[in-house]
Amino acid sequence: MASKDYYSVLGVSRDADADTIKKAYRKLAMEYHPDKNPGDKAAEEKFKEIAEAYSILSDPQKRRQYDQFGSEGMRGGGAGGFDPRGFGDPFDIFREVFGGGFGDIFGMGGGGGRRAAAQRGSDLQVRLKLDLEEIGRGVSKKIKIKKQVRCEKCGGTGAKSGTSTTTCPQCQGRGEVAYRQGFFSISRTCGRCLGEGKVIEHPCSSCDGEGRVRGESTLDVEIPAGVAEGQYLTIRSAGNIGLRGGPSGDVLVIIEEKPHPHFQRHGNDILYDLNISFPQLILGDEVEVPTLGGKARITIAAGTQSGKILRMRGKGIPNLNGGGAGDQLIRITAYTPTKLGEAEKKMIRQLAEFESLYPEKADKGLFEKMREAIR
Ligand SMILES: [Zn+2]
Ligand SMILES: [Zn+2]
Incomplete structure (x- = not known):
């Protein structure tokens, strides 16, 4: 499956600013809204597609990830991958951009008063340095991260203990307020409760009413064999917790490859330079070489030329998607001595x-x- 091109879906250039992206989304969303195109499957698909594109490109962090990794990200191995969250319900995105009131124009929204969904916490990125041996066999790692966690004092509600949240007096819990404009009843997100429908009269003192505080946690991460620099794993719901008990974001573990003292990686092959003497090249010998799995002995045939490459099949990096491994290549070079006695x-x-x-x-x-x- 090829990467989706979210920019062309919205018909904007790759350097489009947030405003341009929002305008493009608004225009297309109005055009392809299912209520305007009843029974038109193609329009419905298009509506979902533009919601997905907008949900990624309107979020600076997701947009950066997308620019870097594409919509597919790392594939295979059950290792997770790019996870363009938040487009599960294209109607939520539509409502977010247009405000709830437009639901009334199209006759959708189930009687209005739908509150904004609980705010999801943000994603976190951590970099994980691995050496080639770890990449070669796969490895489990414990990663300590600092993140926003539930405030224990208020149990995540944000309300001072002994008090509770109360229904917003401004919107009576609807999360939005309606006003008339011409023929239409237009709704806006309530400014008092910011769409939550509830307000906190006495905020919790440890979290200032956010329901979350700075904390840390330790992640157990299983890295499959065969990963490469720049790939990443998504650990669902391990990121910052949302406001007042909202769902947690994800953690993206980005793989970095440490330089190796002996080996160079070329795809899944491992290159090793073996420097040996003229007599060994001329007469042949058996020598010890390092491999990812420990030391091994190889035979140098008599009359081996400098520059020759020997291949140890299957001794390289395993395929991430399963099935076989690369090779270890041994490049023979002749050693020229420089400190000789008379x-x-x-x-x-x-x-x-x-x-x-x-x-x-x-x-x-x-x-x-x-x-x-x-x-
Ligand atoms: Zn609290
Ligand atoms: Zn309100």
């Missing part, structure tokens, strides 16, 4: 006499070699 230098000079050590001579055709031999 004795070694003397022997090297003797070796240097042999023409077979020189590529241009060693590569001569067989015929030419034979001719030289009988000269």
Whole structure:
């Protein structure tokens, strides 16, 4: 499934400002509202689509995530992924933007007086640094986060203990106030209770009536094998709690890859540079190399060229979506010694006499070699 392009859904450019996005939504939402297009399935789908797009692009945090990760985010492995929350009910978004009163124009809204939904707490982002070994096998981590938690003193209600919230006198608990304008009865969110329908006469002193306070919690996170830099997991409802008992936001755990002292990652393959001596290259040897799963021995064949890449199948990073793993690649390089004593230098000079050590001579055709031999 391809990423959805929320910008083209709303017909705005990628750098559109909040106002432009809202205007575009209003125009399209009026046009495709199901009550204006009875029985038109395509219009209904379009109405949902623009609500989804607006819910993401109108929220600065979600918009940033979307710009970075697209609507699909990380796929597979039950690891969660991008979760464009809040578009569950496109009518809620519609009401939010237009105010409840427009429901009356279209004859929807079930008698009006629907209060704004409890405000959801915001999402949190945490960065989690992992080394390649952890990525290679998957890992569980405990992450401590600071977040807004329920105020224990008032039980999240925001009202001083012994008191309770009372019905808003301004709107009689409807959360909105209606006034007439021409033929229409227009409703606006109540300014006294901000749509909640309830007011707090005596706010709780520890949370100033918010029903939440600063706190912290520890998350247990299971990271599947095969994740990569920039991917993230969504931990539902682990973020900041909403106002006065509203639902909690999510926590996004963003993966960061620590640089490794030996390995470079290329997709799911792991590259390791193995520097070995001329005698080993010429005569062959068995040497020890590190792998993600511990040490392993590999055979260097006699006559191995510098730059050759050996492949250890399946010793790389597992596929995140299951099924196999990348390889470990071992790139052979010749070690050139720089601190030699006179004795070694003397022997090297003797070796240097042999023409077979020189590529241009060693590569001569067989015929030419034979001719030289009988000269
Ligand atoms: Zn409180
Ligand atoms: Zn009110």
